[in-house]
Amino acid sequence: MTTVSTRLGRGAVAAVAVTVLAWASAFVAIRYVGSSYSPGSLALGRLVVGSLVLGATLLLGRRHWVAPNRREWTLIVLCGLAWFAVYNVALNAAEQRIDAGTTAMLVNVGPVLIALFAGLLLGEGFPRWLVIGALIAFAGAAVVGAATTGPAGPDTGSDVLGVVLALVAAATYAVGVLAQKPVLRRLPGLQVTWLACTIGALACLPFTPALFDDIAAAPAAATAWLVYLGVVPTALAFSTWAYALSRMDAGRLGVTTYLVPPITVAVSALLLGEVPSTWAVVGGAVCLVGVALSRRR
Numbered sequence: 001m002t003t004v005s006t007r008l009g010r011g012a013v014a015a016v017a018v019t020v021l022a023w024a025s026a027f028v029a030i031r032y033v034g035s036s037y038s039p040g041s042l043a044l045g046r047l048v049v050g051s052l053v054l055g056a057t058l059l060l061g062r063r064h065w066v067a068p069n070r071r072e073w074t075l076i077v078l079c080g081l082a083w084f085a086v087y088n089v090a091l092n093a094a095e096q097r098i099d100a101g102t103t104a105m106l107v108n109v110g111p112v113l114i115a116l117f118a119g120l121l122l123g124e125g126f127p128r129w130l131v132i133g134a135l136i137a138f139a140g141a142a143v144v145g146a147a148t149t150g151p152a153g154p155d156t157g158s159d160v161l162g163v164v165l166a167l168v169a170a171a172t173y174a175v176g177v178l179a180q181k182p183v184l185r186r187l188p189g190l191q192v193t194w195l196a197c198t199i200g201a202l203a204c205l206p207f208t209p210a211l212f213d214d215i216a217a218a219p220a221a222a223t224a225w226l227v228y229l230g231v232v233p234t235a236l237a238f239s240t241w242a243y244a245l246s247r248m249d250a251g252r253l254g255v256t257t258y259l260v261p262p263i264t265v266a267v268s269a270l271l272l273g274e275v276p277s278t279w280a281v282v283g284g285a286v287c288l289v290g291v292a293l294s295r296r297r
Contacts, residue, residue: 012247015240022240024263026233027100028271029225030092036222037214039092040207042229045215047084047201049230054194054239066187068195075179076195083176084200091169097162101265102276105284106144106166108257109137112294113174121178133294140286141167147279181245189242197234258288 033042068076094103112134119126145163176196183192215223261284268274276284 012244015244018240019237019244020257020259021263022233022237023257024104024260024267026229026237027095027104027260027264028268029229029233031095031100031103031268031272031274033222033225033229034092034096036218037092037226038207038210039089039096040204041211041214042092042226043085043088044201044204044207044211045226046088046229046234047197047204049227050234050238051194051198051201053231053235054190054197057235057239058190058194061190063188063190066191068183068187072183072187075183076192077199079176079179079183079192080196080199081203082172082179084196085203087169087172087176088200089204090165090172094162094165094169097159098166099274099276099280100268100272101261101274102144102280102284103162103166103169104261104264105276105280105287106141106163107170107173108261109141109167109287109291110170110173110177111257111291112137113171114177115294117174117178129296130294133290133292133296135290136293137287137290140283140288140290143283143286144280145283147277147283177245180242184242184246189246190239193235193238193242197238258291261288 030042037045091103091107094106098106112130115130116126116134119130141163145160180192180196218226265276265281
């Protein structure tokens with residue numbers, strides 16, 4: 001029993017590491033690709049690639065299919081619409097206004113929102129530290145909003161709308177996690193991820209004309225990074241996340257995403273030459289402190 005538990009623990013840790021690194025790279029890739037693809041077409045292209053890769057993995061691996069019941073279908077659809085469709089479009093739009101590092105810091109108020117939604121919708125209550133942490137996290141978001149006010153542009157532009165879009169992404173991420181967690185108690189993680197990704201892709205089909213136009217005009221490097229977003233941060237990272245989530249509670253797993261912003265800032269500085277403003281970093285740090293306090297017991 002000890003050996004099996006240790007093996008499962010190591011597997012979950014490895015899955016978390018892959019997820020964190022892949023999602024950190026996604027913020028940078030989205031910022032780069034955003035100069036060639038609109039938010040909707042980028043979301044659709046990424047989700048179509050992710051769905052194809054996940055579907056092929058299911059078929060080649062001959063994984064056992066577990067039929068979802070009505071409640072599970074409802075939660076899977078909610079996860080697909082919130083975390084895969086709306087999240088991706090909002091995140092892509094945010095990164096056309098805010099640098100990758102600042103966006104990553106804002107999206108990482110997600111764990112606070114998960115706890116708040118759990119208290120509101122699941123009857124888990126509102127512990128004192130959760131309320132304190134939430135207030136501090138959103139104060140940090142306000143600092144980021146003030147720090148990023150300016151003319152929008154592909155290189156240095158950023159504005160309050162970008163902050164709002166990043167917070168929308170954080171909210172839909174939180175909804176997706178809460179919807180996904182109960183389903184993973186019975187259904188395989190890869191199956192759930194493929195279904196949610198495919199539902200998200202179907203929801204983004206209205207962006208098909210824009211996707212074809214962008215593919216025709218975009219440089220090959222931008223399209224290659226779009227494919228990367230579909231294969232690694234979507235197909236691979238969402239699968240490793242689901243694997244870890246089925247073996248850890250949502251709160252503990254959400255805390256691991258604290259590592260995403262500093263990795264994103266470092267990679268963005270290295271590859272894109274972008275560094276968040278001093279006050280944006282201060283506001284982002286306040287956000288993360290608030291998130292950490294909200295998890296205190």
